[in-house]
Amino acid sequence: MMAVAFLAGLTGCSRPEPEQAKTVLVVAARPAEDPAGVAIGVVRSASLHAVAAQNGGRVEKLLVDVGAHVRAGQVLAMFDSRAENLKLASATADAARLSAVAEERRHNFKRMDALMRASAISQSAFDAAKADARSTEKAAASARDLAALAKRDLDLTAVRSPIDGVVAARPVRLSDTVAPGTVMFEVDGQGPREVVTSAPAAAVALLQPGMSLRLRMNGSEGRGVVTEIGERVSANSSRDIRVRIASGDFAPGSVVEIVLAPDRTKAAGALVPASAVIAPAGTAKAVFIVTADGRLKRVPVSLKAIGSAGALVDGAVRPGDRVVAAGASFLTDGMAVKPVLTAR
Numbered sequence: 001m002m003a004v005a006f007l008a009g010l011t012g013c014s015r016p017e018p019e020q021a022k023t024v025l026v027v028a029a030r031p032a033e034d035p036a037g038v039a040i041g042v043v044r045s046a047s048l049h050a051v052a053a054q055n056g057g058r059v060e061k062l063l064v065d066v067g068a069h070v071r072a073g074q075v076l077a078m079f080d081s082r083a084e085n086l087k088l089a090s091a092t093a094d095a096a097r098l099s100a101v102a103e104e105r106r107h108n109f110k111r112m113d114a115l116m117r118a119s120a121i122s123q124s125a126f127d128a129a130k131a132d133a134r135s136t137e138k139a140a141a142s143a144r145d146l147a148a149l150a151k152r153d154l155d156l157t158a159v160r161s162p163i164d165g166v167v168a169a170r171p172v173r174l175s176d177t178v179a180p181g182t183v184m185f186e187v188d189g190q191g192p193r194e195v196v197t198s199a200p201a202a203a204v205a206l207l208q209p210g211m212s213l214r215l216r217m218n219g220s221e222g223r224g225v226v227t228e229i230g231e232r233v234s235a236n237s238s239r240d241i242r243v244r245i246a247s248g249d250f251a252p253g254s255v256v257e258i259v260l261a262p263d264r265t266k267a268a269g270a271l272v273p274a275s276a277v278i279a280p281a282g283t284a285k286a287v288f289i290v291t292a293d294g295r296l297k298r299v300p301v302s303l304k305a306i307g308s309a310g311a312l313v314d315g316a317v318r319p320g321d322r323v324v325a326a327g328a329s330f331l332t333d334g335m336a337v338k339p340v341l342t343a344r
Contacts, residue, residue, distance in 0.1 A: 029270035041197030047189030081157040088150040095143035102140040109133035214259040222248015269314035
């Protein structure tokens, strides 16, 4: 009897402990929608020309304002030109005086040349007249060059548009004193429009050159085409993108929203938290869903897009499925869990 009781005790000790359900946070998978969010950018012309002051000076006249239509060569602004006018007048007078002297020395040399041929003057007198004619001609040519430079400086007191277009910006004010090289106007050549901005690197990674994106502004929409994607990831995990506007009434200077994914509103699949998607080394991407009997089921998925709203996945995940929101990397298929629904 004691032996039987002992064996019965051993049998009782070997009985397995009941499985403890692990508490997990879950969310309900949502219907597929565009998860990538938007990037904000300012529309600009791809043919925008900066008009800079070449010599600088004090702005005396501003002849156009933002929005004005201008022609190539049209004067946009004038600098105070009193000093340039005085320099040109002085240089012009010097050039005229020295040219007259040079002309007189040329006539004198011709006379001395004739006398030399008639043996009426000495070689030294002839050589002196020749040297005098040459030196005065060089001085006259130098004076004419200085007069041309003075005229150029006077011409540069008028700031002109290099192209036909519309004035997009005018950062200077009347009476400002600007340094050489200062941008005074930006003229839009009315060519293709574009938006250059930055966006989260995770969203940009899903874009490709040539991809068509939606553009939005104050209720109106248009289309844009990705033309360039920056390679460098900034300190705030963003990358630059350039989008050419294909359609839509977006004038230069307009602030637009760029939807950072192709249209997927009616796509198959479901939207889940980005943290729900796991991809251990050497395995396919997957999520864990909680079955009706409270156990985990590992479901392979393909990642279609990711953004601020979550991850768009395609696979055997349906809207309403309870998906593990976080910590899925530490879970195993078939594990008993106690799901806690979160609004995350």
